[in-house]
Amino acid sequence: MTGDRKPSAINNAAPTKxxxxxxxxxxxxxxTGGMLAAGAFGAVPLRGWAADPINIGALYPSxxxxxxxxxxxxxxxxxxxxxxxxxGGIKSLGGAKLNLIVSDVQSDATVTRTETDRLILGNKxxxxxxxxASALTLIASEVCERARVPIITGSSxxxxxxxxxxxxxxxxRASQFAKAQLQMAKLVSEQAKVAVIFENTAFGTSTSNGLxxxxxxxxxxxxxxxxxxxxxxxxxxxxxxxKASGANTLFSLSYLNDLILIVxxxxxxxxxxxxxxxxxxxxxxxxxxxxxxxxxxxxxxAHWNHDVNDDAQKVNAEFKKRTGEFAFEYAGxxxxxxxxxxxxxxxxxxxxxxxxxxxxxxxxxxxGYAAMAPGGKVKFGPDGKNVYGRPVGVQWQNADxxxxxxxxxxxxxxxxx
Amino acid sequence: MWExxxxxxxxxxxxxxxxxxxxxxxxxxxxxxxxxNFAQGxxxxxxxxxxxxxxxxFGIDPLVSLVVSMPVLFVAGVLIQHFLIRxxxxxxxxxxxxxxxxLSLLLLNLSLMLFSANYRTVHTSYSDEAWHIGGLYIPVxxxxxxxxxxxxxxxxxxxxxxxDLGRAMRAASQNRDVxxxxxxxxxxxxxVAFGTAxxxxxxxxxxxxxxxxxxxxxxxxxxxxxxxxxxMGTLGNVMGALVASLMMGIAESLGIQFVGADSGxxxxxxxxxxxxxxxxxxxGARRSR
Numbered sequence: 001m002t003g004d005r006k007p008s009a010i011n012n013a014a015p016t017k018x019x020x021x022x023x024x025x026x027x028x029x030x031x032t033g034g035m036l037a038a039g040a041f042g043a044v045p046l047r048g049w050a051a052d053p054i055n056i057g058a059l060y061p062s063x064x065x066x067x068x069x070x071x072x073x074x075x076x077x078x079x080x081x082x083x084x085x086x087x088g089g090i091k092s093l094g095g096a097k098l099n100l101i102v103s104d105v106q107s108d109a110t111v112t113r114t115e116t117d118r119l120i121l122g123n124k125x126x127x128x129x130x131x132x133a134s135a136l137t138l139i140a141s142e143v144c145e146r147a148r149v150p151i152i153t154g155s156s157x158x159x160x161x162x163x164x165x166x167x168x169x170x171x172x173r174a175s176q177f178a179k180a181q182l183q184m185a186k187l188v189s190e191q192a193k194v195a196v197i198f199e200n201t202a203f204g205t206s207t208s209n210g211l212x213x214x215x216x217x218x219x220x221x222x223x224x225x226x227x228x229x230x231x232x233x234x235x236x237x238x239x240x241x242x243k244a245s246g247a248n249t250l251f252s253l254s255y256l257n258d259l260i261l262i263v264x265x266x267x268x269x270x271x272x273x274x275x276x277x278x279x280x281x282x283x284x285x286x287x288x289x290x291x292x293x294x295x296x297x298x299x300x301x302a303h304w305n306h307d308v309n310d311d312a313q314k315v316n317a318e319f320k321k322r323t324g325e326f327a328f329e330y331a332g333x334x335x336x337x338x339x340x341x342x343x344x345x346x347x348x349x350x351x352x353x354x355x356x357x358x359x360x361x362x363x364x365x366x367x368g369y370a371a372m373a374p375g376g377k378v379k380f381g382p383d384g385k386n387v388y389g390r391p392v393g394v395q396w397q398n399a400d401x402x403x404x405x406x407x408x409x410x411x412x413x414x415x416x417x
Numbered sequence: 418m419w420e421x422x423x424x425x426x427x428x429x430x431x432x433x434x435x436x437x438x439x440x441x442x443x444x445x446x447x448x449x450x451x452x453x454n455f456a457q458g459x460x461x462x463x464x465x466x467x468x469x470x471x472x473x474x475f476g477i478d479p480l481v482s483l484v485v486s487m488p489v490l491f492v493a494g495v496l497i498q499h500f501l502i503r504x505x506x507x508x509x510x511x512x513x514x515x516x517x518x519x520l521s522l523l524l525l526n527l528s529l530m531l532f533s534a535n536y537r538t539v540h541t542s543y544s545d546e547a548w549h550i551g552g553l554y555i556p557v558x559x560x561x562x563x564x565x566x567x568x569x570x571x572x573x574x575x576x577x578x579x580x581d582l583g584r585a586m587r588a589a590s591q592n593r594d595v596x597x598x599x600x601x602x603x604x605x606x607x608x609v610a611f612g613t614a615x616x617x618x619x620x621x622x623x624x625x626x627x628x629x630x631x632x633x634x635x636x637x638x639x640x641x642x643x644x645x646x647x648x649m650g651t652l653g654n655v656m657g658a659l660v661a662s663l664m665m666g667i668a669e670s671l672g673i674q675f676v677g678a679d680s681g682x683x684x685x686x687x688x689x690x691x692x693x694x695x696x697x698x699x700x701g702a703r704r705s706r
């Protein structure tokens with residue numbers, strides 16, 4: 001199916017007449033640049049190829065436990081594709097439009113594997129983005145690596161940058177999140193004593209390990225370090241432990257439901273502690289809706305925020321119009337990612353996934369929607385990591401997320417609680 | 418140290434009350450109708466959604482909406498027993514298992530479709546409140562939930578021990594054939610038992626709503642604990658399920674507090690295995706047997 005395999009007779013029986021003509025035709029089409037259309041349909045007339053839509057796969061959990069976020073991601077992915085297409089599509093490919101093919105990974109690891117496979121085998125894809133949860137993205141990126149289709153993701157696990165050449169991570173890594181969180185703890189108190197609680201998943205474990213390693217260097221003391229099983233019924237025993245630890249800042253690395261319980265329980269206990277909810281569920285509009293006023297002043301970190309620059313504000317306004325919510329980090333980041341893909345496609349002047357990968361690896365943008373990220377620049381290193389990527393520290397202020405850290409990205413002052 | 422321990426026990430006891438409502442339902446159905454209701458957790462979920470919508474649409478306090486969720490689920494239970502369960506009661510267990518399991522899947526996916534996977538919470542004036550006594554604190558919403566759960570369990574006990582229908586249910590649970598020979602109408606008894614069990618699940622849902630989020634999968638969190646409690650407290654024994662639920666709540670809390678926050682369930686299951694090793698029929702089994 002790949003289209004560029006050279007026919008070889010050494011280990012094969014002589015090819016039949018039919019397959020020989022097919023291979024010849026394929027070779028011919030490779031030469032003329034139309035091999036993608038040919039790979040799938042063999043006899044597609046050449047005149048149609050230029051404006052053929054470019055298939056972009058989107059893997060998100062739109063059902064299951066992460067459905068709520070996954071649905072938001074899909075909305076953002078559609079918005080991004082509409083934006084690229086309305087701006088004239090990919091000009092070097094005759095104005096070809098992006099065609100989003102959405103696949104539901106059902107918040108489940110096994111399903112993610114099969115869906116990624118199915119998406120790649122069933123469609124001629126130029127690139128994929130997904131899957132929100134690091135645990136799922138790790139699996140999808142493995143499949144993409146084998147199939148040689150580039151995947152671009154906002155997932156933060158550092159493992160995504162190990163031993164992969166088709167995975168691109170334009171935003172801050174989990175280890176960077178950790179550093180930013182620790183520095184934010186010192187905004188609250190010079191004598192930062194931090195309690196770290198994290199769910200025992202890939203996301204929680206990798207983020208918390210980053211925190212643990214970096215804490216001494218940042219002059220932050222970790223007085224409690226505790227994994228918990230996600231989806232508990234009662235946060236009281238955990239908060240009881242936090243109270244006993246004597247911490248003045250709490251880092252909670254959790255998805256939405258657990259975090260709501262944790263914040264509510266902290267209020268019930270009457271514990272006076274600064275809470276940094278990290279990223280994940282904490283920086284979602286739903287968090288505020290569920291926690292209400294108790295969320296005011298809580299801090300977090302994000303790989304994207306809607307106030308980073310004017311382009312981001314524009315995306316935010318449009319996303320709000322479509323969904324009624326502000327663009328959460330993953331949604332906004334996803335729009336930027338789609339524009340990075342568009343930039344790569346433009347320069348590759350080809351929908352071939354391998355060429356798209358090549359073009360992504362030499363991406364270097366500092367303006368436009370593709371560059372709307374904290375730091376404002378995107379350029380991938382050999383490990384697929386954006387060399388300029390950095391997280392932004394945020395705080396819930398008046399039912400909105402305001403960027404407060406670092407100084408260069410701050411759009412509002414820290415609200416003392 | 419003692420303060421931490423006391424607080425952990427309080428926390429465990431309070432959540433144990435909710436486990437009790439779910440597990441008493443399961444054990445009641447098992448005892449009387451002799452089937453395992455895998456969908457019990459989904460009825461807790463329905464109870465939560467009933468309270469959620471009454472709270473957001475009509476501003477009714479989740480605790481008050483108990484008077485709606487319990488009757489609604491009681492009627493649902495009677496109807497399910499009459500039109501579904503009754504048809505598969507027989508010498509073979511498999512159809513019953515598949516029926517309640519299918520019911521669970523159906524309710525889960527229907528609610529995903531109708532309510533979406535979003536987390537829904539209700540804010541009440543007492544949701545974030547707690548009483549502070551010395552160094553200890555008692556969350557008001559959970560205390561109310563616990564008190565109501567215990568009151569409902571008590572009422573059930575009184576019902577089972579003092580009314581004719583209650584005695585008939587206990588008789589049917591002890592020996593169905595003899596009970597029938599004594600003139601007890603099993604269909605009526607089964608319907609009431611199933612309805613009561615679902616009403617308890619609905620009550621658990623309404624009581625949870627002030628401090629826990631409703632979402633389609635929420636029942637599965639509680640039903641696992643309920644099954645453990647039912648086994649530990651001897652199958653079909655209401656008082657056993659109640660005691661076992663409270664014990665498990667405390668075990669989970671102590672596990673999280675003193676072993677590790679991801680070890681709550683480990684301690685619970687260790688407790689279950691220990692119980693089964695020394696009392697194979699569970700805590701509620703009669704010794705004389």
